[in-house]
Amino acid sequence: MTCMISLTLLLLLVDCWQCATAQEPLSQQQQHNAKPSRWLLHDPGFPVDVRISPFGDETWTEAYIREQDDADVLYIPSSLLNVTVVLPETHNLTDVHVSISIFQSTGDAKDTRAMVQGEEAYRVLADTQVPYAKSYRVAIGFNNDKRMKVRVYVEGKAGVVDGAVSDMKMRAFFVRAIDPSPSEAQYYLCGDEDDDNNNAQQSDTEASRAHAFPPTNMPRNLCKQYTMNGRVPIRKWYFDDQTDADRSYIERSYEYIEELVQKARARTRFYYGATDDYMYKALEKYPIEGKHVLIVGSTTPWYEAICIAMSAASCTTIDYNKLRYHHPKIKTFTLAEFETSASRRHFDVIWSISSFEHDGLGRYGDPLEPNADLEAMKNLLQYTHPTHGEQSAAKLFVAVPVGPDCVVWNAQRIYGPLRLPLLVESWNLIDSFGFQKSDFTAPFTVGHQPIFVLEPHVRAAKASEERDEHSEL
Structure with a gap:
């Protein structure tokens, strides 16, 4: 047994x-x-x-x-x-x-x-x-x-x-x-181009097949894609939020969420440490009062509580798994539910806090897909409201781990000078909070997550001219 x-x-x-x-x-x-x-x-x-x-x-x-x-x-x-x-x-x-x-x-x-x-x-x-x-x-x-x-x-x-x-x-x-901390970084020898061509069909099968548990090791036939042709090292740090979803996604009561709202009004750190401080500063400059907010990815209703505390008109959350947040100002959907829901609409503001770095690694029961994070960022464009006249462009607040490029299998990615520009290339970066270029050469950590504020390309030309040096990649 x-x-x-x-x-x-x-x-x-x-x-x-x-x-x-x-x-x-x-x-x-x-x-x-x-x-x-x-x-x-x-x-x-x-x-x-x-x-x-x-x-x-x-x-x-x-x-x-x-x-x-x-x-x-x-x-x-x-x-x-x-x-x-x-x-x-x-x-x-x-x-x-x-x-x-x-x-x-x-x-x-x-x-x-x-x-x-x-x-x-x-x-x-x-x-x-x-x-x-x-x-x-x-x-x-x-x-x-x-x-x-x-x-x-x-x-x-x-x-x-x-x-x-x-x-x-x-x-x-x-x-x-x-x-039980992450292993040391290792560069993988992924094989030549002929090997990749021969394994293309096998790669598709590996990525799409169901696993009883998330794979503990990166499939070698997906090595080139995950490591960006061997340029990004791999560390090991394994999680299973597929089998353990009931414990990863705990039901949260109205009373519990209201306690979080009070913490947010007091500008308390709660879930991601310094990232919470960066978020408060970002919201001072880009307030969400009266705006419709979409939150992408959640395991606890902390950022939903910030959304309520900052007087947003509505707070909607989507995630791979079923969320059970009991509060009249929060709507939650799985990705599948959201695509067919009447609540699927255009939003003024989108938040993704510590979400995209997990996509495509299988940790949450999702298919293995080396570029799932990049595709997810592009897909958010469909949820931004069209702008007319003096209406301001929709804002995207993104927090991902930043440091030397690395895939920490299967926990997350860390975005450095190779991967981070690819992640944001479908958007215009207008500001950042907590980010410095020296982050790219800093010692390894999994927890440094600055806030990046972006707009769709179409309406961000003027803002891009006013970028400060600290917000450039």
Whole structure:
């Protein structure tokens, strides 16, 4: 049995591809390592073998996992862990249970040695007991800069000890420090043009086919497209907001949203840190009072709350997934619903905050499409109102991660001097907040998201002449 464990302590069963019972014989390949693990304490004769790896990542072979045994911290660039528990072939074990606990660093100490010695402060994120299975799928959620510890406790009854019937408890206790932050950047050798031509049909099939889980690795036959002919490096940082959509898109009440509205009126930071500050400054210069606003992409109604707080005439949100925001001033649609809805109209203002960088990477169950972000930006033009006479052009506010160009698979893209001009080429850039050209050479981070203000090309000629140097790409 394979189990999925979330930080909300909700236990779900997923496809059973490694079903086992405590009495089931184990193959030689599954036997515990003869070398004692420095991370395991156990009763005599009960050397349980516990392994932690990224969920579904075929590049993490058994040999590679064992190579990591001596590392003080196990680096796993994923929000989903695969925890395997293999019992020894002894004692005719019964009534076996496994407890899995997740702890997150509070950030009081950054030193690796202090962390391993237990000197760093931690808080409990999850602590749950489950029936024995060979493998557990453990969701640890978004974690960018804080390390974690995984604790696995295994307990069972030994039916036979030294040839005699027994009811003795057997226990094993495993603790491992992990760092689930993004991996280092790597440039990929994508193959020659003939390979791409031969794989064109295969690429189309790969992009369109349904996946039980979002692919953990970039398909090699889409390498050239995702890396812009090998010029953009790849980092790994895996998320599954397709399978875990119910937890990624939580239902939000009127009372909760009204609390956010009050925070927005007080110009509080809430969701994206400094990006919220950039947004407030942008709205001072380009107010939305009395305007109809379309918000593209949302997992929490924070920017909807800002929309309400700034006295917009209407706030409409569209997303891949079904949103459940209960507030009379907010309308929500899936993309499919919006295309056939009477609310599909032209808007005065469009916001896309931390959305386009995810498009086409499969994280949210969307098809794999290397240029989905570029196409999405172009498609927004159809939602801008036509301008007449003195009517001002529609405004698009976009926030995406900015830095050295990179694809962080499958979490997001980071837009640098190669990709960012392509993203905005269908629009005229009239202003920016929080952006500097030096961002393109800054150290790696996933969270720096300036606000760019754009207009459709047709009505932006005059504004483009007045661009400040800080807003140029």
